[in-house]
Amino acid sequence: MAHHDLLIIGAGSGNSVIGPEHDGWDIAIAEPWLFGGTCMNRGCIPSKMLVHAADLAMSARLAPALGVHTTFDGVDWPSIRDRIFGRIDPIADAGLAYRHNLDNVTVYESEAHFTGNRAFEIGGQSVTADHVVLAAGARSVVPELHGLLDTPFHTSDTIMRVDTLPEHLVVLGGGFIALEMAHVFHGLGSRVTILHRGDLLLRRADEDIRHRIT
Structure with a gap:
Protein backbone atom coordinates (compact mmCIF):
# COMPACT_ATOMS: atom_id res chain seq x y z
CA MET A 1 0.00 0.00 0.00
CA ALA A 2 1.29 3.45 -0.95
CA HIS A 3 0.92 6.30 1.54
CA HIS A 4 1.30 10.01 0.82
CA ASP A 5 1.21 13.19 2.85
CA LEU A 6 -1.09 14.79 0.26
CA LEU A 7 -3.24 13.29 -2.49
CA ILE A 8 -4.70 15.64 -5.11
CA ILE A 9 -7.51 14.20 -7.21
CA GLY A 10 -7.62 16.12 -10.47
CA ALA A 11 -4.87 18.03 -12.26
CA GLY A 12 -6.79 21.10 -13.35
CA SER A 13 -6.99 23.69 -10.59
CA GLY A 14 -5.76 20.94 -8.27
CA ASN A 15 -2.38 21.07 -9.97
CA SER A 16 -1.91 24.62 -8.65
CA VAL A 17 -2.29 23.54 -5.01
CA ILE A 18 1.35 22.50 -4.71
CA GLY A 19 3.54 25.37 -3.51
CA PRO A 20 6.84 26.03 -1.74
CA GLU A 21 5.16 25.27 1.58
CA HIS A 22 4.89 21.65 0.45
CA ASP A 23 8.62 21.15 -0.05
CA GLY A 24 9.50 17.91 1.67
CA TRP A 25 5.95 16.54 1.43
CA ASP A 26 5.25 13.24 -0.28
CA ILE A 27 2.59 14.29 -2.80
CA ALA A 28 0.48 12.30 -5.25
CA ILE A 29 -1.75 13.46 -8.11
CA ALA A 30 -4.45 11.25 -9.63
CA GLU A 31 -5.48 12.34 -13.13
CA PRO A 32 -6.79 9.92 -15.79
CA TRP A 33 -7.03 12.57 -18.51
CA LEU A 34 -5.03 15.63 -19.56
CA PHE A 35 -3.23 17.95 -17.18
CA GLY A 36 -4.67 21.45 -17.10
CA GLY A 37 -8.30 20.54 -16.52
CA THR A 38 -11.47 21.55 -18.30
CA CYS A 39 -10.67 25.20 -18.97
CA MET A 40 -7.46 24.57 -20.86
CA ASN A 41 -8.28 21.34 -22.67
CA ARG A 42 -12.00 21.31 -23.42
CA GLY A 43 -13.46 24.54 -22.09
CA CYS A 44 -12.93 28.27 -22.11
CA ILE A 45 -9.51 28.47 -23.79
CA PRO A 46 -10.13 26.34 -26.92
CA SER A 47 -13.73 27.57 -27.16
CA LYS A 48 -12.67 31.23 -27.19
CA MET A 49 -10.05 30.49 -29.83
CA LEU A 50 -12.82 28.91 -31.92
CA VAL A 51 -15.11 31.89 -31.26
CA HIS A 52 -12.44 34.21 -32.66
CA ALA A 53 -12.21 32.18 -35.88
CA ALA A 54 -16.02 32.08 -36.15
CA ASP A 55 -16.26 35.84 -35.60
CA LEU A 56 -13.78 36.46 -38.41
CA ALA A 57 -15.74 34.19 -40.74
CA MET A 58 -19.00 35.96 -39.90
CA SER A 59 -17.40 39.37 -40.37
CA ALA A 60 -16.33 38.37 -43.87
CA ARG A 61 -19.92 37.38 -44.68
CA LEU A 62 -21.53 40.46 -43.14
CA ALA A 63 -19.04 43.14 -44.18
CA PRO A 64 -20.56 43.78 -47.66
CA ALA A 65 -23.68 45.16 -45.96
CA LEU A 66 -21.43 47.94 -44.64
CA GLY A 67 -19.86 48.63 -48.01
CA VAL A 68 -16.74 46.56 -47.34
CA HIS A 69 -15.95 44.23 -50.22
CA THR A 70 -15.25 40.82 -48.71
CA THR A 71 -16.22 37.28 -49.61
CA PHE A 72 -16.52 34.11 -47.56
CA ASP A 73 -15.22 31.00 -49.29
CA GLY A 74 -15.52 28.57 -46.38
CA VAL A 75 -13.05 27.45 -43.74
CA ASP A 76 -10.32 24.87 -43.35
CA TRP A 77 -11.66 23.20 -40.21
CA PRO A 78 -8.71 20.81 -39.65
CA SER A 79 -6.31 23.77 -39.79
CA ILE A 80 -8.40 25.75 -37.29
CA ARG A 81 -8.67 22.79 -34.94
CA ASP A 82 -5.02 21.77 -35.25
CA ARG A 83 -3.77 25.31 -34.67
CA ILE A 84 -5.73 25.46 -31.41
CA PHE A 85 -4.90 22.05 -30.01
CA GLY A 86 -1.40 22.14 -31.45
CA ARG A 87 -0.81 24.92 -28.93
CA ILE A 88 -2.84 23.52 -26.05
CA ASP A 89 -1.88 19.83 -26.03
CA PRO A 90 1.88 20.44 -25.61
CA ILE A 91 1.11 22.52 -22.50
CA ALA A 92 -0.82 19.61 -20.98
CA ASP A 93 1.97 17.19 -21.89
CA ALA A 94 4.59 19.50 -20.38
CA GLY A 95 2.60 19.79 -17.15
CA LEU A 96 2.44 16.01 -16.84
CA ALA A 97 6.15 15.60 -17.59
CA TYR A 98 7.08 18.30 -15.07
CA ARG A 99 5.19 16.60 -12.24
CA HIS A 100 6.61 13.19 -13.18
CA ASN A 101 10.13 14.61 -12.89
CA LEU A 102 9.71 15.93 -9.34
CA ASP A 103 11.27 13.67 -6.72
CA ASN A 104 8.50 14.20 -4.17
CA VAL A 105 5.51 13.84 -6.54
CA THR A 106 3.89 10.62 -7.73
CA VAL A 107 1.48 10.86 -10.66
CA TYR A 108 -1.22 8.22 -11.01
CA GLU A 109 -2.67 8.39 -14.52
CA SER A 110 -5.88 6.72 -13.36
CA GLU A 111 -9.17 7.51 -11.65
CA ALA A 112 -9.27 7.49 -7.85
CA HIS A 113 -12.07 5.66 -6.02
CA PHE A 114 -12.77 5.98 -2.31
CA THR A 115 -12.52 2.71 -0.41
CA GLY A 116 -12.57 4.16 3.11
CA ASN A 117 -11.56 7.15 5.23
CA ARG A 118 -8.77 8.79 3.18
CA ALA A 119 -8.24 5.44 1.48
CA PHE A 120 -8.44 4.90 -2.27
CA GLU A 121 -8.08 2.46 -5.12
CA ILE A 122 -6.11 4.06 -7.95
CA GLY A 123 -5.26 2.03 -11.03
CA GLY A 124 -5.57 -1.23 -9.11
CA GLN A 125 -3.35 0.00 -6.27
CA SER A 126 -4.36 0.78 -2.68
CA VAL A 127 -3.42 4.32 -1.68
CA THR A 128 -3.87 6.31 1.54
CA ALA A 129 -3.09 9.93 2.36
CA ASP A 130 -3.04 12.23 5.39
CA HIS A 131 -4.54 15.10 3.40
CA VAL A 132 -6.82 14.91 0.35
CA VAL A 133 -7.80 17.63 -2.13
CA LEU A 134 -10.82 16.86 -4.31
CA ALA A 135 -10.49 18.84 -7.54
CA ALA A 136 -12.08 16.46 -10.01
CA GLY A 137 -14.07 19.17 -11.79
CA ALA A 138 -17.37 18.65 -13.61
CA ARG A 139 -18.62 16.35 -16.33
CA SER A 140 -21.02 16.86 -19.21
CA VAL A 141 -24.52 15.62 -18.41
CA VAL A 142 -26.11 13.42 -21.07
CA PRO A 143 -29.91 13.75 -20.85
CA GLU A 144 -32.12 10.68 -20.71
CA LEU A 145 -33.77 10.96 -24.12
CA HIS A 146 -35.29 7.97 -25.89
CA GLY A 147 -32.95 6.77 -28.62
Whole structure:
Protein backbone atom coordinates (compact mmCIF):
# COMPACT_ATOMS: atom_id res chain seq x y z
CA MET A 1 0.00 0.00 0.00
CA ALA A 2 1.29 3.45 -0.95
CA HIS A 3 0.92 6.30 1.54
CA HIS A 4 1.30 10.01 0.82
CA ASP A 5 1.21 13.19 2.85
CA LEU A 6 -1.09 14.79 0.26
CA LEU A 7 -3.24 13.29 -2.49
CA ILE A 8 -4.70 15.64 -5.11
CA ILE A 9 -7.51 14.20 -7.21
CA GLY A 10 -7.62 16.12 -10.47
CA ALA A 11 -4.87 18.03 -12.26
CA GLY A 12 -6.79 21.10 -13.35
CA SER A 13 -6.99 23.69 -10.59
CA GLY A 14 -5.76 20.94 -8.27
CA ASN A 15 -2.38 21.07 -9.97
CA SER A 16 -1.91 24.62 -8.65
CA VAL A 17 -2.29 23.54 -5.01
CA ILE A 18 1.35 22.50 -4.71
CA GLY A 19 3.54 25.37 -3.51
CA PRO A 20 6.84 26.03 -1.74
CA GLU A 21 5.16 25.27 1.58
CA HIS A 22 4.89 21.65 0.45
CA ASP A 23 8.62 21.15 -0.05
CA GLY A 24 9.50 17.91 1.67
CA TRP A 25 5.95 16.54 1.43
CA ASP A 26 5.25 13.24 -0.28
CA ILE A 27 2.59 14.29 -2.80
CA ALA A 28 0.48 12.30 -5.25
CA ILE A 29 -1.75 13.46 -8.11
CA ALA A 30 -4.45 11.25 -9.63
CA GLU A 31 -5.48 12.34 -13.13
CA PRO A 32 -6.79 9.92 -15.79
CA TRP A 33 -7.03 12.57 -18.51
CA LEU A 34 -5.03 15.63 -19.56
CA PHE A 35 -3.23 17.95 -17.18
CA GLY A 36 -4.67 21.45 -17.10
CA GLY A 37 -8.30 20.54 -16.52
CA THR A 38 -11.47 21.55 -18.30
CA CYS A 39 -10.67 25.20 -18.97
CA MET A 40 -7.46 24.57 -20.86
CA ASN A 41 -8.28 21.34 -22.67
CA ARG A 42 -12.00 21.31 -23.42
CA GLY A 43 -13.46 24.54 -22.09
CA CYS A 44 -12.93 28.27 -22.11
CA ILE A 45 -9.51 28.47 -23.79
CA PRO A 46 -10.13 26.34 -26.92
CA SER A 47 -13.73 27.57 -27.16
CA LYS A 48 -12.67 31.23 -27.19
CA MET A 49 -10.05 30.49 -29.83
CA LEU A 50 -12.82 28.91 -31.92
CA VAL A 51 -15.11 31.89 -31.26
CA HIS A 52 -12.44 34.21 -32.66
CA ALA A 53 -12.21 32.18 -35.88
CA ALA A 54 -16.02 32.08 -36.15
CA ASP A 55 -16.26 35.84 -35.60
CA LEU A 56 -13.78 36.46 -38.41
CA ALA A 57 -15.74 34.19 -40.74
CA MET A 58 -19.00 35.96 -39.90
CA SER A 59 -17.40 39.37 -40.37
CA ALA A 60 -16.33 38.37 -43.87
CA ARG A 61 -19.92 37.38 -44.68
CA LEU A 62 -21.53 40.46 -43.14
CA ALA A 63 -19.04 43.14 -44.18
CA PRO A 64 -20.56 43.78 -47.66
CA ALA A 65 -23.68 45.16 -45.96
CA LEU A 66 -21.43 47.94 -44.64
CA GLY A 67 -19.86 48.63 -48.01
CA VAL A 68 -16.74 46.56 -47.34
CA HIS A 69 -15.95 44.23 -50.22
CA THR A 70 -15.25 40.82 -48.71
CA THR A 71 -16.22 37.28 -49.61
CA PHE A 72 -16.52 34.11 -47.56
CA ASP A 73 -15.22 31.00 -49.29
CA GLY A 74 -15.52 28.57 -46.38
CA VAL A 75 -13.05 27.45 -43.74
CA ASP A 76 -10.32 24.87 -43.35
CA TRP A 77 -11.66 23.20 -40.21
CA PRO A 78 -8.71 20.81 -39.65
CA SER A 79 -6.31 23.77 -39.79
CA ILE A 80 -8.40 25.75 -37.29
CA ARG A 81 -8.67 22.79 -34.94
CA ASP A 82 -5.02 21.77 -35.25
CA ARG A 83 -3.77 25.31 -34.67
CA ILE A 84 -5.73 25.46 -31.41
CA PHE A 85 -4.90 22.05 -30.01
CA GLY A 86 -1.40 22.14 -31.45
CA ARG A 87 -0.81 24.92 -28.93
CA ILE A 88 -2.84 23.52 -26.05
CA ASP A 89 -1.88 19.83 -26.03
CA PRO A 90 1.88 20.44 -25.61
CA ILE A 91 1.11 22.52 -22.50
CA ALA A 92 -0.82 19.61 -20.98
CA ASP A 93 1.97 17.19 -21.89
CA ALA A 94 4.59 19.50 -20.38
CA GLY A 95 2.60 19.79 -17.15
CA LEU A 96 2.44 16.01 -16.84
CA ALA A 97 6.15 15.60 -17.59
CA TYR A 98 7.08 18.30 -15.07
CA ARG A 99 5.19 16.60 -12.24
CA HIS A 100 6.61 13.19 -13.18
CA ASN A 101 10.13 14.61 -12.89
CA LEU A 102 9.71 15.93 -9.34
CA ASP A 103 11.27 13.67 -6.72
CA ASN A 104 8.50 14.20 -4.17
CA VAL A 105 5.51 13.84 -6.54
CA THR A 106 3.89 10.62 -7.73
CA VAL A 107 1.48 10.86 -10.66
CA TYR A 108 -1.22 8.22 -11.01
CA GLU A 109 -2.67 8.39 -14.52
CA SER A 110 -5.88 6.72 -13.36
CA GLU A 111 -9.17 7.51 -11.65
CA ALA A 112 -9.27 7.49 -7.85
CA HIS A 113 -12.07 5.66 -6.02
CA PHE A 114 -12.77 5.98 -2.31
CA THR A 115 -12.52 2.71 -0.41
CA GLY A 116 -12.57 4.16 3.11
CA ASN A 117 -11.56 7.15 5.23
CA ARG A 118 -8.77 8.79 3.18
CA ALA A 119 -8.24 5.44 1.48
CA PHE A 120 -8.44 4.90 -2.27
CA GLU A 121 -8.08 2.46 -5.12
CA ILE A 122 -6.11 4.06 -7.95
CA GLY A 123 -5.26 2.03 -11.03
CA GLY A 124 -5.57 -1.23 -9.11
CA GLN A 125 -3.35 0.00 -6.27
CA SER A 126 -4.36 0.78 -2.68
CA VAL A 127 -3.42 4.32 -1.68
CA THR A 128 -3.87 6.31 1.54
CA ALA A 129 -3.09 9.93 2.36
CA ASP A 130 -3.04 12.23 5.39
CA HIS A 131 -4.54 15.10 3.40
CA VAL A 132 -6.82 14.91 0.35
CA VAL A 133 -7.80 17.63 -2.13
CA LEU A 134 -10.82 16.86 -4.31
CA ALA A 135 -10.49 18.84 -7.54
CA ALA A 136 -12.08 16.46 -10.01
CA GLY A 137 -14.07 19.17 -11.79
CA ALA A 138 -17.37 18.65 -13.61
CA ARG A 139 -18.62 16.35 -16.33
CA SER A 140 -21.02 16.86 -19.21
CA VAL A 141 -24.52 15.62 -18.41
CA VAL A 142 -26.11 13.42 -21.07
CA PRO A 143 -29.91 13.75 -20.85
CA GLU A 144 -32.12 10.68 -20.71
CA LEU A 145 -33.77 10.96 -24.12
CA HIS A 146 -35.29 7.97 -25.89
CA GLY A 147 -32.95 6.77 -28.62
CA LEU A 148 -30.10 9.15 -27.80
CA LEU A 149 -27.68 6.43 -26.75
CA ASP A 150 -28.33 4.68 -30.08
CA THR A 151 -27.39 7.84 -31.98
CA PRO A 152 -23.79 9.06 -32.41
CA PHE A 153 -23.46 12.31 -30.47
CA HIS A 154 -20.87 14.65 -29.01
CA THR A 155 -20.68 16.70 -25.85
CA SER A 156 -18.74 19.89 -25.23
CA ASP A 157 -15.86 17.59 -24.24
CA THR A 158 -15.50 16.19 -27.76
CA ILE A 159 -17.16 18.48 -30.32
CA MET A 160 -14.19 20.83 -30.59
CA ARG A 161 -11.92 17.99 -31.74
CA VAL A 162 -14.11 16.44 -34.47
CA ASP A 163 -12.41 15.47 -37.74
CA THR A 164 -14.74 17.31 -40.10
CA LEU A 165 -16.95 20.38 -39.87
CA PRO A 166 -20.57 19.19 -39.48
CA GLU A 167 -22.87 20.01 -42.36
CA HIS A 168 -25.77 20.16 -39.90
CA LEU A 169 -25.35 20.33 -36.12
CA VAL A 170 -28.26 19.82 -33.72
CA VAL A 171 -27.61 21.34 -30.29
CA LEU A 172 -29.64 20.02 -27.36
CA GLY A 173 -30.02 22.75 -24.77
CA GLY A 174 -30.11 26.51 -24.54
CA GLY A 175 -27.46 27.33 -21.96
CA PHE A 176 -24.31 29.36 -22.48
CA ILE A 177 -22.16 26.40 -23.59
CA ALA A 178 -24.82 25.27 -26.06
CA LEU A 179 -25.12 28.76 -27.53
CA GLU A 180 -21.36 29.22 -27.70
CA MET A 181 -20.96 26.02 -29.71
CA ALA A 182 -23.96 26.95 -31.87
CA HIS A 183 -22.33 30.31 -32.63
CA VAL A 184 -18.96 28.71 -33.42
CA PHE A 185 -20.25 26.15 -35.88
CA HIS A 186 -22.81 28.46 -37.47
CA GLY A 187 -20.11 31.08 -37.90
CA LEU A 188 -17.79 28.56 -39.55
CA GLY A 189 -20.46 27.45 -41.99
CA SER A 190 -22.51 24.64 -40.44
CA ARG A 191 -26.29 24.68 -40.43
CA VAL A 192 -27.29 24.72 -36.77
CA THR A 193 -30.57 23.76 -35.08
CA ILE A 194 -31.07 24.43 -31.36
CA LEU A 195 -33.54 22.25 -29.46
CA HIS A 196 -34.55 23.87 -26.18
CA ARG A 197 -37.42 23.33 -23.78
CA GLY A 198 -38.97 26.69 -23.01
CA ASP A 199 -39.66 29.94 -24.80
CA LEU A 200 -36.40 31.71 -23.92
CA LEU A 201 -32.75 30.68 -24.02
CA LEU A 202 -30.18 31.23 -21.24
CA ARG A 203 -32.43 30.38 -18.32
CA ARG A 204 -30.26 32.00 -15.62
CA ALA A 205 -29.44 35.19 -17.51
CA ASP A 206 -31.00 38.65 -17.26
CA GLU A 207 -34.49 38.71 -18.77
CA ASP A 208 -33.66 41.41 -21.35
CA ILE A 209 -30.59 39.46 -22.45
CA ARG A 210 -32.65 36.29 -22.76
CA HIS A 211 -35.16 38.01 -25.03
CA ARG A 212 -32.41 39.57 -27.14
CA ILE A 213 -30.45 36.33 -27.55
CA THR A 214 -33.57 34.29 -28.31
